[in-house]
Amino acid sequence: MKSSSSNPVGWCRQAVILTLLMLSLPVGAVDVPTLYTTEVPYDREARDARGDAYEAALKTVLMRVSGSELANSPQVIAELFPNPASYVMQFRSGANNTLWVSFDGEAIEQTLRNAGQTVWGADRPLTLVWLAVDWGQGQREIVGADDPDRTRSQSRSIDRNRLVRERVLDVAERRGLPLVFPLLDTTDLQMVTFTDIWGGFDEMILNASERYAASSILIGRIRPASSQRSRWTYYFAGSETPMSGSPEAVVGQVADLLASEFAVGGDMPVEAVALNVSGVVSLDAYGTVQKMLDDVSLIETYTVTEVSGDRVSYQVDVRGGAERLGRALRFSGLVETAREDPLFESSALEFYFDD
Numbered sequence: 001m002k003s004s005s006s007n008p009v010g011w012c013r014q015a016v017i018l019t020l021l022m023l024s025l026p027v028g029a030v031d032v033p034t035l036y037t038t039e040v041p042y043d044r045e046a047r048d049a050r051g052d053a054y055e056a057a058l059k060t061v062l063m064r065v066s067g068s069e070l071a072n073s074p075q076v077i078a079e080l081f082p083n084p085a086s087y088v089m090q091f092r093s094g095a096n097n098t099l100w101v102s103f104d105g106e107a108i109e110q111t112l113r114n115a116g117q118t119v120w121g122a123d124r125p126l127t128l129v130w131l132a133v134d135w136g137q138g139q140r141e142i143v144g145a146d147d148p149d150r151t152r153s154q155s156r157s158i159d160r161n162r163l164v165r166e167r168v169l170d171v172a173e174r175r176g177l178p179l180v181f182p183l184l185d186t187t188d189l190q191m192v193t194f195t196d197i198w199g200g201f202d203e204m205i206l207n208a209s210e211r212y213a214a215s216s217i218l219i220g221r222i223r224p225a226s227s228q229r230s231r232w233t234y235y236f237a238g239s240e241t242p243m244s245g246s247p248e249a250v251v252g253q254v255a256d257l258l259a260s261e262f263a264v265g266g267d268m269p270v271e272a273v274a275l276n277v278s279g280v281v282s283l284d285a286y287g288t289v290q291k292m293l294d295d296v297s298l299i300e301t302y303t304v305t306e307v308s309g310d311r312v313s314y315q316v317d318v319r320g321g322a323e324r325l326g327r328a329l330r331f332s333g334l335v336e337t338a339r340e341d342p343l344f345e346s347s348a349l350e351f352y353f354d355d
Contacts, residue, residue: 030125031123032176037101051085053101057101058087061108063176066259088104113266117265124176126216127178130205187211202235216258218233230250232245236257236261262297264319268319273317273325274316276348277289277312293316299317336351337351
């Protein structure tokens with residue numbers, strides 16, 4: 001649990017609490033409340049049907065919160081979690097011989113941190129996928145968030161697109177990756193065509209993506225009936241990464257990249273970092289900044305050390321150091337600024353809150 005305190009600044013504590021409760025997540029970030037809940041196959045004929053289901057469910061959860069390296073290491077999982085049932089909070093039968101399982105997330109995180117394993121929190125980047133599919137014989141389409149109205153003769157195209165979309169969304173759900181497809185409404189289709197995606201005119205696609213407030217953008221070009229390799233380009237935090245492979249494999253790569261950026265190792269030392277945030281001109285702005293800090297999984301605790309004009313100064317205890325904290329704050333929506341005021345620490349991170 002993160003904590004903060006401040007010198008008296010003339011603000012009502014009750015009002016601050018109410019403001020925090022009403023705030024939304026920063027642009028580009030999505031809270032994933034179901035990281036520790038999953039549904040897995042349930043073999044009623046097995047000798048230990050429920051125990052097997054708990055083990056499978058725990059593996060899925062660890063894939064989401066710690067990454068593929070741990071999830072694919074059964075011996076390590078067995079050492080860390082010798083009794084998965086002890087972490088189960090709720091379970092119930094699902095459809096088609098499945099078991100719905102909900103784990104104690106705080107207990108799992110504590111076990112991982114104590115063992116020096118990485119933990120990726122629930123506040124995650126929203127990934128927008130632009131996927132152009134060449135089905136052959138002149139049939140080319142962009143996969144959208146929903147199926148467009150089609151005639152009966154065009155129903156096969158709907159089914160194929162739905163299958164591709166569901167494959168991608170299924171992998172994203174298993175990895176705890178918030179992911180959406182474009183609406184492909186009039187606004188989208190005026191800005192992006194199949195040719196734009198297939199031809200690599202990514203700047204146009206990135207411009208069209210702004211309306212979705214997604215900070216993670218994946219652009220794909222695939223030919224399902226061809227031996228030609230699929231081509232993907234991934235954009236995040238100002239970097240461009242080429243990828244190749246099936247939709248499932250590429251979504252897994254994106255999840256691993258984001259986990260490496262935001263997951264925090266339990267064995268990382270806690271460092272004290274000075275942070276100054278300008279542009280805090282109202283109670284609402286103050287509450288928004290506090291919420292941003294609360295949502296950064298790197299931060300253990302933070303304390304308000306001074307308020308001067310529109311600037312709030314913090315001491316932040318963070319895992320991973322100032323550089324990782326700076327990247328996380330930029331992702332959260334704060335704007336990094338140059339250090340101009342010699343009255344403040346030269347080693348402090350300087351950010352501006354742009355409401």
